[in-house]
Amino acid sequence: MTLADQPPAAALVFQTLLAQGPLTRAEAGRRTGLSAGAVTKATAPLLSDGWITELSTPAPKRPTGRPATLIAVRPERARFIGVKVTADELIGVLADLTAKPLVARRAALDSRDVDSVVLAIARLVERLRAAADAGHSGGTRGEDVHSIGVTISGDVDGQTGVVQYSPFLDWRRVSLARLVEAATGTPTVIENDVRALTVTEQWFGAGAGLDSFALITVGAGIGCGLSIGGRVVSGAHGVSGEVGHLPVGGGERTCTCGNTGCVEAVASTHAITDQARQATGNPELTMADAVRLAHSGDETVRAVFSRAGHALGLAIASVANLIGPERIIISGEGVATYDLFAEQIRETFAARAFGAAAECDLLLRPLPFEEWARGGAAVAAQRLFAPVR
Amino acid sequence: MTLADQPPAAALVFQTLLAQGPLTRAEAGRRTGLSAGAVTKATAPLLSDGWITELSTPAPKRPTGRPATLIAVRPERARFIGVKVTADELIGVLADLTAKPLVARRAALDSRDVDSVVLAIARLVERLRAAADAGHSGGTRGEDVHSIGVTISGDVDGQTGVVQYSPFLDWRRVSLARLVEAATGTPTVIENDVRALTVTEQWFGAGAGLDSFALITVGAGIGCGLSIGGRVVSGAHGVSGEVGHLPVGGGERTCTCGNTGCVEAVASTHAITDQARQATGNPELTMADAVRLAHSGDETVRAVFSRAGHALGLAIASVANLIGPERIIISGEGVATYDLFAEQIRETFAARAFGAAAECDLLLRPLPFEEWARGGAAVAAQRLFAPVR
Known part of the structure; x- marks a missing residue:
């Protein structure tokens, strides 16, 4: 028997344990909306086939005296x-x-x-x-x-x-x-x-247990993943989360997609390097040079990062206003230099988030390439x- | 017994009949993933309590000879x-x-x-x-x-x-x-x-049977409803679909929300009237006057509608790029003058939709206030x- 052959109730219990476990059977029932009997029935084959286990340390005894055993997924399965x-x-x-x-x-x-x-x-x-x-x-x-x-x-x-x-x-x-x-x-x-x-974030990361969240990645491109109602949005035609091409970045720079005004055209690693080269007049400048100059207080290069932060803030506010996620996670290799545009992102987000959308939690989360x-x-x-x- | 007391299987069959009926029991089973026995069990109390009915005209006889009766919701219930x-x-x-x-x-x-x-x-x-x-x-x-x-x-x-x-x-x-x-x-x-x-559109309109769609309403405000995975998105903090405040409309006009560049600041009924007044120098001009002038070929007023169409096209492309819905329905009282910005909407949408997002079906749907x-x-x-x- 494999996990794919399990009835829906067993799959639901397993998924709940995976994202939120270990749990007692009673708590698993509460979170899945299943009866105690249904949870017991669902967990039996999962236990016998080694997908879940009863933890050896039982949860604290309940007043009635019976220990409430915790059940958990066996990751090594x-x-x-x-x-x-x-x-x-x-x-x-x-x-x-x-x-x-x-x-x-x-x-x-x-x-x-x-x-x-x-x-x-x-x-x-x-x-x-x-x-x-x-x-x-x-x-x-x-x-x-x-x-x-x-x-x-x-x-x-x-x-x-x-x-x-x-x-x-x-x-x-x-x-x-x-x-x-x-x-x-x-x-x-x-x-x-x-x-x-x-x-990954939905099941095992900063999105676990949330009904909705967005993940914005900043780096060579500007990407976005959306999880709504427990489901990662994939787009009816295969396209979704194209936040990098939202036309909010101002008119003068042309994007790789051929349009002007894309977030990516001002906030990608390449775009930042390119703008820093123009600002300094140094065609050999690298991203590392730009970061060093900005940290040393070079106002023209700082302005490049600030402008990128503004475009990212507009993009993040657009996602918050359209989808209303509980949380927006900001990640990608670009967050290594996040200190250079964090303030501008938060300022722009606060100005453009509509009403209660401003309550959306912005979470910075450096995620290495692994x-x-x-x-x-x-x-x-x-x-x-x-x-x- | 009321509908709310029904078990999940009965609710699922009923919802499927509501949006997609009339169906044979076999087809209802196929679409809900329920077994024949489960469908029969689920429909029995719905029938006896008058929520559904067997249609008097049976579906064509199957080769085996037994007529496949259609079941349908009783709207008058x-x-x-x-x-x-x-x-x-x-x-x-x-x-x-x-x-x-x-x-x-x-x-x-x-x-x-x-x-x-x-x-x-x-x-x-x-x-x-x-x-x-x-x-x-x-x-x-x-x-x-x-x-x-x-x-x-x-x-x-x-x-x-x-x-x-x-x-x-x-x-x-x-x-x-x-x-x-x-x-x-x-x-x-x-x-x-x-x-x-x-x-309404999700259950009984142009969104029925679609896994995802967006509804953009154009009028006194610019609104947007999103249905993703069969669920209308309501936003974790009560805000969602705020497409009217996407900052894609250009910088010079201030929105009612206090920001500049909002779609609403150039494409709402009020914004169009206001811009037409400025363009013509007539402070008494009404929306009806603006429509008349545009239809008679007044280039300055036509440009106002065209600019509104451009902002709407950017907003619609943004929704397509972010969410990737199967269809975007365009409605609201503003569609009465849709001919004045339709071309610009489609042109801008085509230019800004990213890759396969351009395959999203744009559907104009006049919906009266009723x-x-x-x-x-x-x-x-x-x-x-x-x-x-």
Whole structure:
């Protein structure tokens, strides 16, 4: 028996334990709306098949005297591999059922053609398996890898496993899931990288237990993942969360998409570097130089970051006004320099959030690149514990 | 036994019949994911209590010879009253279970203070009941009104029944549901008017059967309702769909909210009239005059409509890029002059929709003000057939 064969009540209990456990059976019943009998019935096969366990330390005795045993997911019950594909390297993790990384490895990409990337992914997967088997995972051997999740930026159709368009790899209509599956012999799912990170945050991160949240990623691009009603929004046509192309950034700079005014055209890493070069008249300036100049008080470069912060604040306020999420998580490699635009983001957000939308919690959350690979493992795990209808 | 007491399976079958019926039991099973036995069990009490009926004309005989009977909701089984509150009048309908209006009445408001408006609502409710009892509804007498739904623009908390803030009535923290309930003796729910219209479209309109859609209303304000995964988004803090304050309208005009660049500041009825006055130098110009001038080819006034269309196109593209709905319905009293900005809306939308988001279906849908009142009836009915968790 596998988890996918379980009746809906069992899946619901398992998902609740995964995101909110350990819980007593009574509390699991309260949170799922199931009766005590239904919870007991649902947990029996999960226990016997090793998906959940009764914790040896019982919860405090109730007044009636019977100890209320805690039940919890067994993270070691299944393993997944997550791989994030960037323009020049692969980042991979072997993770448990809660997408907790047990082993992490990186691999440089020396070519962006499909066959080379697929081969590199297969080799990375082998290295992760080998490291895990050699005991580097800190856990015990035994469980084989259940499935692989590969994440990539761009227009990715998770349902069909096809990368419709990846701008930075210059791929169109690549059946990546099928290719990786053939190369590794392991079931593979793929997903847009920001949506995958949103899945991780939803189940195991700063979005767990929230009815709605948004994740804004700041870096080479400006991305956004949305979770509404417990579901990550994927868009009817495969596009969603394109906050980077909201036309709020002012008119004079042209975006990679060909339009003017996009948030990305003023707030991406490339855009900030480019504007800092113009502001200083130094065409060789790097992002690191720009950060150093801004920290040393250079007003023209500080203004570049401030302008980026203003565009990000407008974008974040737009998400709050449209969706009204409980929380907006701000992440991505750009948050390493967050101090340079944080004040402007908060100021602009406060000015533009409409009414009670200003109560939305803005949470800064630095997520290292391994977290992005974790997103792949979370998406693979989600297919197991929360199959798509 | 009432509908609210039914088990989840019965509620699911009933909701499916409401939005997609009539169906055979087999088809209802397929669409709900329930077994044949579960559908039969779920429909039995619904049939005996008169919520659904077997249609007298059976579906075509199947090859095996047994006719597949169609089952359908009985719209006459329950009645609801919907009231839309505007700045100067009330619009009311008495409607059936599918929010179909049986009687419609209007009443002028001569004061905006809370007591006067509540009294006027109670009188309108009485007139609607009387008209229905006098047989003006075209139906039979008998069923009393189950509940009332009142809709109003602004920050409305449907859960607690409190109007947090209504700008045009200048109300703050008014327990409107409780007050109307006391004045009419009938259970009352309230909702933001655009969200209520979205509920109507979701169950009985151009959103029925769609996994996601947005409704943009153009008129005195620019509103937006979102339905994602079968749920109308209400916002964690009561604010959502505030597309009117997206900062995409250009810098020079100040919005009623105090900011510049809001869509509403260039595309609301008031904003268009105001800009047309400036363009023509005629401070007495009305919206009707502006429409006439534009239709007669006045380029300066046409440019005002074109600019409004551009801002609306940016807003609609922003919704498509962020949420990725299957369809965006464009409605509101402003669509009466839609021909004056339609071309600009479509042009801007096409330029700014990101990738496959351009495939989103834009649907123009003139909805008369009675439809807004229908929204109240739909929200009241929804509380009966789809109780909020």
